[in-house]
Amino acid sequence: MRLFHFPRSAILQHYSLKILVAITGASGALYAQRLLDNLDARQHEVHVVMSNYAQQVIAEELPEGLRLAEGVKTHNIRSMNAPFASGSNPPDAMVVIPCTMGTLGRIAHGYSEDVLLRAADVVLKEKKKLILVPRETPLSLVHIKNFELLTLAGGVILPANPSFYAGPKTIVEVIDTVVARVLDHLGVPNTLAPRWAEEKE
Numbered sequence: 001m002r003l004f005h006f007p008r009s010a011i012l013q014h015y016s017l018k019i020l021v022a023i024t025g026a027s028g029a030l031y032a033q034r035l036l037d038n039l040d041a042r043q044h045e046v047h048v049v050m051s052n053y054a055q056q057v058i059a060e061e062l063p064e065g066l067r068l069a070e071g072v073k074t075h076n077i078r079s080m081n082a083p084f085a086s087g088s089n090p091p092d093a094m095v096v097i098p099c100t101m102g103t104l105g106r107i108a109h110g111y112s113e114d115v116l117l118r119a120a121d122v123v124l125k126e127k128k129k130l131i132l133v134p135r136e137t138p139l140s141l142v143h144i145k146n147f148e149l150l151t152l153a154g155g156v157i158l159p160a161n162p163s164f165y166a167g168p169k170t171i172v173e174v175i176d177t178v179v180a181r182v183l184d185h186l187g188v189p190n191t192l193a194p195r196w197a198e199e200k201e
């Protein structure tokens with residue numbers, strides 16, 4: 001079929017999504033930064049919420065702080081005055097990136113005491129897309145059971161496990177092998193990382 005020989009960019013679609021990016025205090029703040037760098041806030045409605053510990057890890061790992069494009073809306077984790085605190089106004093998708101085991105466990109067990117956790121609860125109950133990007137290694141049975149619970153509830157566990165078959169040369173290229181998969185699951189067309197067995201454009 002000739003269609004499969006078209007470059008991917010020739011068949012990209014353009015539509016708008018409401019996306020909530022939640023950042024927690026796991027190592028890997030650069031994953032969140034690269035995801036935000038690759039979500040066009042002119043095309044999509046992009047919201048950001050951060051846990052308190054996320055701010056500490058960002059200070060350690062992103063010396064220049066988190067870069068947010070114009071148009072990205074930020075929300076205070078302690079306020080429920082955000083659209084996605086209610087099932088009447090959920091995002092199309094929520095990505096928790098990077099996701100701590102603590103936040104993952106709290107989401108798995110229905111804790112909703114801040115707006116990040118409540119949003120995840122809303123996303124699951126409204127059958128929207130919840131993508132969780134844990135970095136933790138190794139995993140305990142507690143973590144694995146929480147992965148199982150969230151997968152059964154409709155979430156996607158997308159571990160921050162980079163791939164190397166395309167020969168990434170920089171940290172950003174390594175990070176982008178994961179971020180590309182997040183964008184794929186969001187349904188955001190991208191050419192961020194080379195795909196296996198695809199002709200170079």
Ligand SMILES: Cc1cc2nc3c(=O)[nH]c(=O)nc-3n(C[C@H](O)[C@H](O)[C@H](O)COP(=O)(O)O)c2cc1C
Binds near residue numbers: 023024027101
């Ligand atoms: C530098 C640093 C790196 C951390 N990395 C991880 C991690 O990769 N995974 C994890 O589950 N927790 C990690 N933690 C611990 C969490 O920050 C801690 O459990 C915190 O309570 C999580 O809160 P949150 O889930 O609300 O962000 C890290 C902490 C620090 C200071």
